[in-house]
Amino acid sequence: MQRRKVIGLAGAGVVGAATAGAVAWRSTANGEAAQESADRIAFYGERQAGIITPAQDRLHFVAFDVITKDKAALVDMLQSWTAAAARMTQGKEAGALGAVGGLPEAPPEDTGEALGLPPADLTLTIGFGPSLFDSRFGLRDKKPAALADLPKFPGDTLDPALSGGDLCVQACANDPQVAVHAIRNLARIGMGVVSVRWSQLGFGRTSSTSTTQATPRNLFGFKDGTANLKAEETSLLDDHLWVRAGDGPDWMTGGSYLVTRKIRMLVEPWDRTSLLEQETIFGRNKGEGAPLTGRSEFDEPDFAVRGDDGEPVIATNAHVRLAHPTQNGGARLLRRGYNFVDGSDGLGRLDAGLFFIAYQRDPRRQFVPVQMRLARQDELNEYIRHVSSGLFACPPGLLAADDFWGRSLFT
């Protein structure tokens, strides 16, 4: 049932619509293929994949509302999701492609559009939103304090319909069709239990999450991810990324908190500003990504340096100064965002921006204070608008094939 094998098979070889459904692909269910592949990322492990995994090129992110009050149905779905996710991340289909159990009337258990495509480094990362911990499923006592709703930030223009969610799944892959296929099949499996609340495609990663990756550029043309937390900085990750025993409820130990912000970028006004202004706003130059006080990308910015005019070379309201750990009690984030273009806005402009994603040990001490400072002072605010917000608790990884997403939370 591995995609690349399926595709090579000859057709059913039987004419007649009445029988085609029943026989197609029957011969493809020939067990697992153990072989390793360069573009396949392990699903099982101590941590969920998709956090420190070197950021893939494409994103399909989805937030779901749970529409049942039946906890058993929800747990059941999470079990089915886990099984499908374990398969899909390894380049297999979510389930049977043909008639299920020989019943020609049963819908296929996989939608088919990823047939023939490689695993493409697909990762699927699950998170649980604050709203899941209301009265419906008896989870109040399990709610981590760190999952407190985000405060309203100055300038926020959030659309509630594009924010929040009981559950989220982040699908990252190097082929968008693979990421879309995965989300779509999870939504299919979840019919009647969950409903898509909002969903976002991202096409160009805007952060490197590993020192092995070159730094990509965001839609303002700047390198993005330079001063990011990186997968290789293991002791920093222990301090800033992974939840520790004692931080909160046990089920989150080894997990991480995810903040998403859909940030519209007003590209047209930006494109009318000078390079000088652009570089002043970020505090880095555009070509190299070097801090304005340095020569190359990875030079540490020096916020004390003043220019000939006596002004700080990295302006007091420059983005990298305001976001820097030294200005935020040492707070760091693992950023993992993607560019988006959602068509146009009806006012003659592209509806484009950054789907900001950040993982951390505790949003109350990391995302919240950093964003509060940015929201108050960042010169960049003239060119951006936060339009959606999400907060999710992402548990640790699954170690065994009989474990499933949410087991430690629900049982």
Add this chain to the structure above:
Amino acid sequence: MQRRKVIGLAGAGVVGAATAGAVAWRSTANGEAAQESADRIAFYGERQAGIITPAQDRLHFVAFDVITKDKAALVDMLQSWTAAAARMTQGKEAGALGAVGGLPEAPPEDTGEALGLPPADLTLTIGFGPSLFDSRFGLRDKKPAALADLPKFPGDTLDPALSGGDLCVQACANDPQVAVHAIRNLARIGMGVVSVRWSQLGFGRTSSTSTTQATPRNLFGFKDGTANLKAEETSLLDDHLWVRAGDGPDWMTGGSYLVTRKIRMLVEPWDRTSLLEQETIFGRNKGEGAPLTGRSEFDEPDFAVRGDDGEPVIATNAHVRLAHPTQNGGARLLRRGYNFVDGSDGLGRLDAGLFFIAYQRDPRRQFVPVQMRLARQDELNEYIRHVSSGLFACPPGLLAADDFWGRSLFT
């Protein structure tokens, strides 16, 4: 000024925000690089690139309204667009990345987000919509009869704000950031002259346009593009794709007409149907893409064959029967569509579908009759909705560097 060279350059090496803008990248303007590249598609040629070019993986399509009444300004912009398009398709920036003409206050002539990215097979294809030929620019006499507005089709649920347009540009590339960068820079160059009317990203091509390409799958999981016109079928292209001398006004000879239809696909109901029903609707099987009367993908469908039950094996209302040339007076299309997912629809469903693109010699004899038949009878209609429509006249290619988009039309 070639992207891959720019990226390798050392930083400006000058600290101080006051000067960074002025000097950055100055040293990069070191002329053209003549070298050929595997992922670079010629901009100049008898035909516009992006029509029979083997379909690239990603799309950014944009329709513009002209917002000036000044014909000279429009012509001027088309000249600037052509120069920028010739550069960008070759992997160069649209213009200067640094301070233009040494003026630190001037905005850069390229937005920068494609720095370091390869040409990625970028093609930019221009088209002129029916509305351009109204009274504004004195083009009434030059309007081809084949550019008559499309009729309303049964079942159409078009959004006028997402339809039409005076001009369009189709950007196809194997990297979405490259396609987005190109459209965004054309929009930037066009400020004050044109305004984005609507714009669409597509992530998975749904047609092969060359016999060298494997057939991709659409979001219903079926192979799409099997019976497409292919680049290699040159005599069919002469009959069905390219406008001939005498077909209409001279300026379109050697060009082609483009129809776009944004077609929402109701994936959730589709995912609840059986494989049998899915295959009956298309008239092909899902695994191989073979016609239900054949064994392998490229077998000719035989519409006369009946099954044991006496019914036609390929149903009378099956998509491939209704769309087949033998049912449409021989009409053929060169399809070049892309899958899209535009988030969700607020009703718990993915907003997904096919951005249908077809090129042809005369829509009145090709797209219109085929779509009329499909709109009336296709069983697929239960699962799709046409939400946007576009029609554009795409002139032939440019042969010389002093020619420009629209010259034969405007002068």
